Amino acid sequence: MDSYDFILIGAGHNSLVCAAYLLKAGYKVLLLEKNSIPGGAATTEPLLPDVVSGFKFNPCAIDHLFIHLGPVVRELELEKYGLEYLFCDPVVFCPHPDGKYFLGHRSVEKTCAEIARYSPRDAEKYAEFNDFWQRVIGMLTPMFNAPPKSVVDMAGNYDIAKLKDMFSLMGSADKTLDFIRSMFTSPMDIIDEYFDSEFLKAPLARLAAELSTPPSQKNMAVGSIMMCLRHNPGMARPKGGTGALTEALVCCVKDLGGEIRTDQQVKSVLVDNGRAEGVQLTSGQEYRAKVGVVSSLDAQRLFLHLVDPSDVDAADPKLRDRVARRITNHNEAILKIDCALSEAPRFVNHNHRDEYLIGSVLIADSVAQVELAHTDPNIGRIPLEDPSMYAAVPSMRDPSLAPEGQHTLWIEYFVPYQIAGAEGTGLKGTGWTEELKNQVADRVLDKLAEYAPNVKSSVLARRIESPPELEERIGVLKGNYYHLDMTFDQMMFFRPLPELANYKTPIENLYLTGAGTHPGGSISGLPGRNAARVILQSQRPITQAISDAGDTIKSAAQSLFRVTE
Ligand SMILES: Cc1cc2nc3c(=O)[nH]c(=O)nc-3n(C[C@H](O)[C@H](O)[C@H](O)COP(=O)(O)OP(=O)(O)OC[C@H]3O[C@@H](n4cnc5c(N)ncnc54)[C@H](O)[C@@H]3O)c2cc1C
Incomplete structure (x- = not known):
């Protein structure tokens, strides 16, 4: 029987990212993927080879926004492994039935000029709208880049520019309350507050609703960032399709000594005495993990389908019921x-x-x-x-x-x-x-x-x-294209449930990553990176803490340096 330090279930992009960080820390890692190619919802494939040739399609993700808010591409040197991002500009086109159209450019000024052709007032308001949401993005980015319950990690991610964004939104008591009030509203409320023109409101509503809720959904005003991210950091696609990101990650993982086995469907997680010890495949084959098993499948699939009910109950008698009924899908x-x-x-x-x-x-x-x-x-x-x-x-x-x-x-x-x-x-x-x-x-x-x-x-x-x-x-x-709903009650330290939110589970050495964990679905690699951080911290508390502290000091120094430049 083969033995590894870590076994990761699934080889989607988050699992590959997580594996790369574990490999960099010196562990022996195996990824098991049920399909014949890795990537999950991040592939590029011929799809119709018997009918047409020379076409490559993205069956799932196409537009990459959130990955540019984190350091995954740089830290894993994915460009060295062939990844090249092509930024889009213009970023959005939406024709309106009355002959008007919304053309969003990467530049806010050019976008405002397009809007001003039909409504000078809305063009002016658009600049204000974007300015507000850019500051929200600045404030949220450090949270996306840290495990949701690790206050120290989060705090370490705030450089001077991001602190400025936060204080600009929460300067006084009333300003703070008003900011929180904005967050409690819906995308539709916010869009109506700023704009008059339907040719602009409809595409903004459509993009906001990409977080998977209708524009009228209260508490989801944050969906407004979906347009503003297209201005900064921008929207890009890997040259060769989304699968080129996966290919670069695969090269990186292999280069670091990791193994990826495809056509290997995991049937169950082997638990012994409250501890995850490995996995069994549908073929009956077993693999042992000396240090841990990491599931990139969400909590519902993991605890309701892959772990024996008696093992879940022994760890937490309420968990199966909570996972089945409290998580929404x-x-x-x-x-x-x-x-x-x-x-x-x-x-x-x-x-x-x-x-x-x-x-x-x-x-x-x-x-x-x-x-x-x-x-x-x-x-x-x-x-x-x-x-x-x-x-x-x-x-x-x-x-x-x-x-x-x-x-x-x-x-x-x-x-x-x-x-x-x-x-x-x-x-x-x-x-x-x-x-x-x-x-x-x-x-x-x-x-x-x-x-x-x-x-x-x-x-x-x-x-x-x-x-x-x-x-x-x-x-x-x-x-569910984000594994689990991306509603406010299932984000951050609520994703997927408070007791599972920091990538750890009540079963020792069994961890969660993937879109069903913070900061959620989309192409970002951040659930993978954050999970690896927690896993490494729990395996090597002292060395990892020193290395993380080093990272924090380094990033604080870099940001100070940038500010004083
Ligand atoms: C149609 C569609 C369009 C999308 N468009 C965008 C977009 O434009 N931009 C964007 O940012 N996001 C988009 N998304 C969301 C984004 O693609 C996903 O949130 C993201 O790819 C999830 O990555 P992951 O690694 O967490 O999980 P997944 O990609 O789901 O990877 C999990 C892997 O586990 C494997 N697996 C499952 N069960 C088992 C098992 N029992 N044993 C072994 N392996 C198993 C799966 O085959 C898969 O490869 C889209 C999603 C869909 C479905």
Whole structure:
């Protein structure tokens, strides 16, 4: 039987990041991945090789924002392993039915100039809106980059600029209360407070709702950062597709001596006397971990499916019930459409320019339409009457993804996981069938064609993935694209539950990482990095504390140096 220091379950990007830090600390590490390629929701694949050749698609993530808020790329030297980020500019295009359009550039000034063509007042307010949320981003970044319960780690991440951001938001008692009040509001409240024009409000609502809640969701005003992150630090895509990030991480892990085994589905975690000792695969094979087992599968999958109930109960008799019932996993999921196109979509009624297709392309006609795009799926309805969507033409920014002159189209469309009234039918009893997913995709493409009429005739081939198919492929329960809901009650030290929030579990040497842990879903690598920090601290309390203190002093000195420069 093979033996390692650490075994990581799953080889998504967070697991690979976590493994790299453990390897750097000198441990022997094995990652076990159920699929034939690593990456999970961060891959680039041919998808339709029998139908078209020369096209590369991103079946899941495309736009990378949060990874630029942390040091993972630099610390793991991923550029040395082939990673090259291509920043997008413009960052967002959203055509409006009345002929107006929102074109967001990386530059705030250029974005304001675009808005001013239709509304000088909203342009002025946009600069204010961005300024506020940039300061929030500055304040939150140190928290994203530290384990949520490690106050010392968090404090060490605040340099002078970030402290300034924090104090500018919370200068006096009333200012602090007003800031907290803002955070209790919804994206819709905030957007209405600042702006008048629907052509601007609808795309901002759509982006805010990318945190997976409707624009009216109270306590989720923070979703407003989804547009502001596109200005700073910016939105980028790895050259060659999202899978190029995974490839660089794989090279890094292998270079550091790590092992990745694919087509190895973990069936259970082996626990002996309250201690995680290894894993067993569906094939029956066992692997032993001398120091720890790290799950990049969320707490629900880990404690309800992979650990024997008697072992969970022995560690914490309430845990199974809390994991099953207190963690929320809503019904909203993604129908993913990937197309090979003979030519790029042309927004003929909006003075088409190819630069519209560089960043995210949103179909968001009104805030009300975006609201329904989220609320309908939650009650089991497909919002087919007037589809809103998030699309991209990745080959416009990165021509290596398609044959010359041809393009790829990426569409994310929110649908229910369980269709109301169709219980017990279709795939996994969700109501989803081949016929239905094709009908829905037809409707979505019809809607896109209202703006870009050439899109339908240019589809050479397409691949549609329904929520239960996504669940089957990468294992995410109910097709939840962030593993668990990203609502306020499940973020930071609440993610996934307070007692599991610092990557440790009540079972000794069993750790959690991945999108189901702080700071949550998306391409960031931060759950992986933070988890590694906690694991190393618990294995080597003194040496790790000295090294962390060194890092903290170094970063404080660097920030002071920058300020005095
Ligand atoms: C359709 C879609 C679009 C998205 N778009 C974006 C985007 O544009 N930008 C963005 O930032 N984020 C996006 N996201 C979210 C982002 O991709 C994920 O939050 C992130 O990739 C999660 O990474 P992870 O490593 O935590 O988990 P995962 O990527 O889920 O990795 C977990 C791995 O574990 C494997 N696994 C599961 N069960 C087992 C088992 N029993 N044994 C062994 N291995 C197992 C899986 O196959 C998988 O490889 C999107 C997600 C989806 C689904």
